[in-house]
Amino acid sequence: MKLIIGFIVLWPLIGFLFNGLGRNIWNKKVIAYKATGYIVMSFIFSILTFLNVQSKGAITVHYFDFINTAGFKIPFDLKVDALSSLFLLVITGVGSLIHLYSTAYMKDEEAPHYARYFAYLNLFVFSMLLLVLGDNYVIMFIGWEGVGLCSYLLIGYWFTNATYNYAAKKAFIMNRIGDLGFLLAIFWLIVKLGTVSYGSVLTAESLAKLSTTDITAITLLLFVGAMGKSAQIPLYTWLPDAMAGPTPVSALIHAATMVTAGIYMITRSNILFSASELTQHVVAIVGISTALLAATIAIKQNDIKKVLAYSTVSQLGYMFLGLGVGAYSGAVFHVITHAFFKALLFLGAGSVIHAMHHEQDIRKMGGLKSKLPITHITFLIGCIAIAGVPPFSGFFSKDEILAAAFAKNPIYWGLGVIGAAMTAFYMFRLYATTFLGQFRGTDEQAHHLHESPSAMTLPLILLAVASAIAGAIGIPALMGGNHWLSHQLVPIIGETKEVALSHSTEWALMGASVGIAISTLLIAINRYKRQADEVPQTALGKFLYNKWYVDELYNAVIVQPLNRFAGFLKEVIEKNIIDGAVNGTGKIVQYSARKIRLVQNGQVGYYILFIVLGIIVLFLCWFNDITITRFFTNLIK
Amino acid sequence: MNTLEILFYALSAFAIVSAVMVLVSKNPIHSVLWLILVFFAISGHYILLNAQFLAIVNIIVYAGAIMVLFLFVIMLMNVKSDKEPQKKMIIKFIGVFSGGSLLTLLIALVKQTTQLEGKQVLMKEGTIGLIHPLGKALFNDYVLPFEISSVLFLSAMVGAVIIGKK
Amino acid sequence: MLLLSTLCIPFIAAIILLFVKHNEKANYVAIASSGVTMALAFNIAYNGAANFDADWILSINARFVLSVDGLAKILVLLTGISFPAILIATSKNEIKNRNQFLSLMLFTQTGLLGVFLAGDALLFYFFWELALIPVYFLCSIWGGEKRIAITFKFFIYTFLGSLFMLIGIILVYSNTPDHSFLIESFKHASLTNGQQLAAFALFFTAFAIKMPIFPLHTWQPDAYEQSPTAVTMVLSAVMVKMGLYGVIRWLMPLFPAAFASHEKFVVVLSLIGVIYASFIAIRQDDVKRLIAYSSIAHIGLMSAAIFTNTTVGMQGVFIQLFSHGINVLGLWIIADVIEQQTGTRSMNTLGGLAKKQPTLAILLVGFAFANIALPLTNAFVGEFLMFNAIFQFNPWMAAFAGVSVVLAAIYTLNMVQKVAYGNVSDATNLMQAPNKSAQFVLIVLLSIVFVTGVYPQVLFNITSDTLQQLFVK
């Protein structure tokens, strides 16, 4: 077992080294096969592990001591339990599909860069696996920063483009801010508990050791980390920009896996979070407000990937809402389903973009329904799934979260439903403008329009199926299902408290949300199936179109002032004050030199006069023996 | 007030006056002559103190040899009295002032010296000033310095040669 | 004996070099000697070495004592590794009178090794200065256009600092029971509180200037910028460690009371320096200055960690002493290759390195991320432990210092972006065939970065024993 688990992590690493070092050696075929093959391998191993966990329960394996010194040690342990094994499947599964997809999508790149791309991708999978498999927060943190690195590298994959690099940098730095919080939380744990292994931290007795302030602080700091990684307010702005990366990357990293790391981390440490009322409220509020904010923005975006990006942010908001209201299983459920349908949507978008020769503006599309049948169908399924229309997967997961939210506080539910409605609206706005109506692009684009190769469509189909049926793993008791997932997660999150709602209310809520969702999506369809919407004129429209001017705000309030501050330090403090003091001393010496030497004026008369005066001074010194010497002796003694 | 005291005061006054004259007289030659008078006065003091040997030597060496040497040199360069420029008044004043303050300091200090209270100087008695004991002392205890001072003269001689030779 | 030979080999080689006029031969001699030194250094680090003890100056009872503890081992190892690396990496550079250059370099190495090995205060001071003087000449002769004034400032600054230390040595020496300079008898010196405070201040001034700690740092960026890069490497990879070494080996054990009473002061000072330097680094356009300021920030963090006076922090520092040396060395070598080939250090005129020389760009990215302490690089281990220590010391300070983590990311990525990415600029276009020897060194260093980053125990094992001794109170 130890080996298998080890190799789940190692395969992608091998792939990374293989492609990274051999980037000038192998031809694209080899690269593609190897890269995908390694991920598939670790997918297979993951399945084995999963089954093993199913049968035998959680496993922790120790490899070596990462840090073992000065009385505290951080072992390099990996742990597979229900939660991580699920994530394993998602990561490696979706991962391998996306690798497959990429082989075709990236085929225009020349070999070395092709290799680089897959190397990054493999490295990402490696770090992600480390993140979910680590048995303590430090290993998690290693993966945590690792994925950040890979997302940086992949967003900036086309490195000659300055804006892409800027986006990459932005992503990394914002993640870093979050990571700082995470790091501080880890230190706090170390100081209080002396260990960071889940096994010893996430237990009742260690919980007892911590005061409420400790718990609140730790959880909040952890949440800051999650904010960064999972693009929550206020650290969400990097994710839309991250769409600069190749589309498969957006699908894998910025939709399916990396961005859900925050959810994984919080679910992992749910004991802590449940113990702090305050934090839960914060999480919930941040989550829901992110969901709404992103949704409103998504309504007015015209870049196909931007829309998806904001919808991702919004969906992540839902997950955090779920976490905030204690519906951990719901959150995880949504993670899984979202992984499927959002990956699907991105890949679909990718296929569209591929067909449109890297045209991303939906206003120049339209009527692709006939040209790209498979893409169209799968995309539609994705949209329905995300819109939360039964019986597609999105419905179940979202509904579970909403139900829990209602139980916690109806306002959450209300907002959630509004968000759901907007989701349905912008998704179908996107769908309609892209696939319905007639084609609005240039003729030669129209001439080249064609369905993508099978390497791209196959993942689409598989993911479509998955996002259609994935709901099955969490059919609520209400519908006669026995929520398999929540039973799965019992060892992690304990028995889900029975949602204290009568069935009738549940049905009512469900109906309401579904009804609203469907009606809005219909509105969206017939509003946009004819024409795309123009550059907005209304104030509100502009406001949304410009993403609430958040980037501008950050720039004005944070970036510029800091920049100016740095400039002030460099130009004024450093140059004039600190260095000035040093040089000033030298100047003083030279000045006094110029003055003192004038005493030596060449006149014997003066010299002798000075001698006489010197004698007088000495005598005076000695006369005032009594007075002066007291002073000096005190000085010397 | 016996004759000794009278002599003492007279000589002192005379010495001081002529010393001052050395400073104030414009013409260098006059200064030399005044200085010679000072030396005479001092020799007079020596005689008062019954140090005849020193008195004679003082007359011979200083008033005789040294001062004549000065005189020669001055005449040799015949520095005109009117030619000699004066220092600025302020400088002079500072000079006088600092000299005066030095004097006051020293005097104040001597006044404070308790050990000197009532110490008398032996006038016109005592034999130590005479040639006989001096000679004894010089060639017994002080023979080494006496010899070594010859080195001084030798070096001075060499020096004079080096400097003086064209 | 081993220690003595470690000291002598570079010294003798330096003297020989003065008479080897031929450039290539000179290179071989220098590299060979530094290679042997490295081998010995490894031997010392992992097998230890017996003390060397001989009479030196009887009249004041100063002895020629060489000894190693874990700390010294780490630094000797660093010195041993960095010198061949530097010499090989810069072996292609255009240097007039190469043999004199190399010989001075090796003299510097002698001085550095001496500082780390000396077990006698006077000897320590002696080598302390000896390490400085060759650097003065190296910088002033082979440096940039403003070299003379800048190097002179650097020299006077550090020289004055070390003179303070000299007074401190006199102060302690005259209070030692057996009037000797041995570190043991220094530890047992009977000092009144006032004296201890004074001595602490005197020693600390010297070390603080050397490290340097804000606000005594202004000599450093200029010196780094103006000196030939090979020397800059020595300065920032090894020489700044002298200050930290001094603090741990001499300041801490000698004046525990004064040390304890000044922890907060120094920690705060250092952390201010960290943030300050990071901010300034953001605004730098010159690659060398940027690295210089980032190095100031890192050093500041280390000194802060030392003064938290915690085992964890100290362990972190031990690791970081080594790691920072390796990382900054890598960065300098890259900067040097770029400057050599493009003739400029201004980041705005660079760009597109990844297209022109992919390998170098990859190495640059690697070291850049090591510089910002990404996990699984060596720096992470050290910084993790050090931040941990600062957090134990005072959470708020840790949070404050943590800002530097973000700032480091900002300026380092700025550099990477401007140098490596974007379209190929005219300057970058001038780059010819990649500098193989430099790349070889870089690859070796990078592998060290990752090996020690993934399995830091290799370094922990060296220092663990010293750590215990340091904290048996």
Next chain:
Amino acid sequence: MNAIIVSTLLGVIMMFVSWGTSSQKLQRNIGLVGMLILIAANVAQLNGWLSVNFDTKGMLAFNPIGLFVNTILFLITFIYLWINGEELDKIGKHTADYYAIFFFILCGVSILTSFNNLLMLFIGIEILSIPLYILTGADKKNLFSNEASLKYFLMGSFSTGILLLGIAFIYGATGSFHLTMPVLNPVNKMPVQHFLMSAGLLLLFVSMNFKVSAAPFHFWTPDVYDGAPTVFTPFMATVVKAAGFVAFIKVFEVQRIAIGYTTWIIILPFVIISTLLVGNITAVFQRSVKRMLAYSSIAQAGFMLFALYGNSIFNNEALILYIVAYSLATIGVFAVLIKMKDYSIESFNGLAKQYPVLAFLTTLFLFSLAGIPLTAGFFAKYYMLNAIFTAGAGIWLLIIAILFAAVSVYYYFKVVQAMYFVDGTPAIHSIEKNYERKLWVIAIILLVLGVFPGLLFNYLYF
């Protein structure tokens, strides 16, 4: 005793050599041989092999330290003459006479290292000074030389006046010229407060300060060192000054308590600090290396004055080491300087290119003056600081000292920079290998003492 007699005899002999032979080379060699004889004679007495002794009636008292200093100073003089021999000939036609004068001066030196009576102090100082007036003025056609010698003479004799007044006061107080222990108050073991005595000692202090050119009595130094023929300056700045210091210490190591300890620890730091200040600060601005060295010699004197701070074996060690380090380095630097066409710093530009060895040697000498490790100068300074600290000086004094040491680095290194880092053609006369070899001797001594300063004292103890 040997030294005094032999040096006198040699002096006399040299006076007549110039009649015997007109070949300057021969005269020079006779002089050098004479030096060797002198050294041998002194060493003979130091080791008690052979010494002419008769009752000096307490005028002189010979102790190992004094004789040892004698030896050192003679050796330094020998090296000085050995290196500067040719240059000496260039000043007038009086080689033999110069040697005679040197021997007379050395006679004065050996008196000053062994006097036990203020009369001998007086005579010794005069024997030391009067020939120097002459040497300063030896370059007769050179107005600077003349001016220097006249200034030196006037101020020198003025300070003699002060010295004599001081001696008179002391005599008035004690009734004797011998350096006896001052009368102690039986109660508190402190000397009885005797104002006349103290005043006398103060005046003595002043004139001794004048001789060792300590501020504010230093004014003659820069002008005289600058104006005097370059070949003589190092001798004045080293041997003579060193002798002055030895005499200074001999007087005050016993008598200082008679001034009153508290007074002492006011006036001495006052003098020391002002000396360091004037010397170092003023040297910073000089363009002429010769004049810069003159000021630096004032600064070094300030450092040597520390030896008076306390009286312990450390002080003597420190002073001896300092004398050796400082004298040799100064002689070395001047030996290079004398080869320069003009003495401006610019004339050193690019010396390292043309004469690498010479440049290296000069650097070494300057390092020693600046007190950089590996040279004797470092240990000289170290011993000095250590000595005064043991003598109970406050740290503040040490800090002031090192601050000025740092300043001194500033101006010494200006020359180094000129030689190494500034391009240009040095304004220097051609140097033959032999000359460099001679300088190597100094350099090696400095280096050896810079690593093993103990060698110097082992002679004293073992």
Next chain:
Amino acid sequence: MPIQYYIFFCLTLFSIGVVGVLTRRNAIIVFMCIELMLNAVNLLLVAFSKMHNGTALQLMPGSTAGIDAQIFVFFIMVVAAAEVSVGLAIIVMMYRNTHSVDINFLNRLKN
């Protein structure tokens, strides 16, 4: 005759000498003033010698205490003579070159 009187008198002469040195510009006069100082000291020494001699005689008749001061004076005269010879030689040399003995013109060496 009390010793103070002699001391005061000698000090006065001495100070006059000092003042002369400070106020006159003619090198020779300056030198003469210095000689004046020396003479003042001589007289002071003799006075002291007689003082000590006086006190000694009261204890033990025929004592020659204080004689050394007079010897000292003798030596001072000797030295003074030597000094004068050299000094005047220097002054003459100076005069040869500059045709002046004005010390205010001795300012080629300065700063």
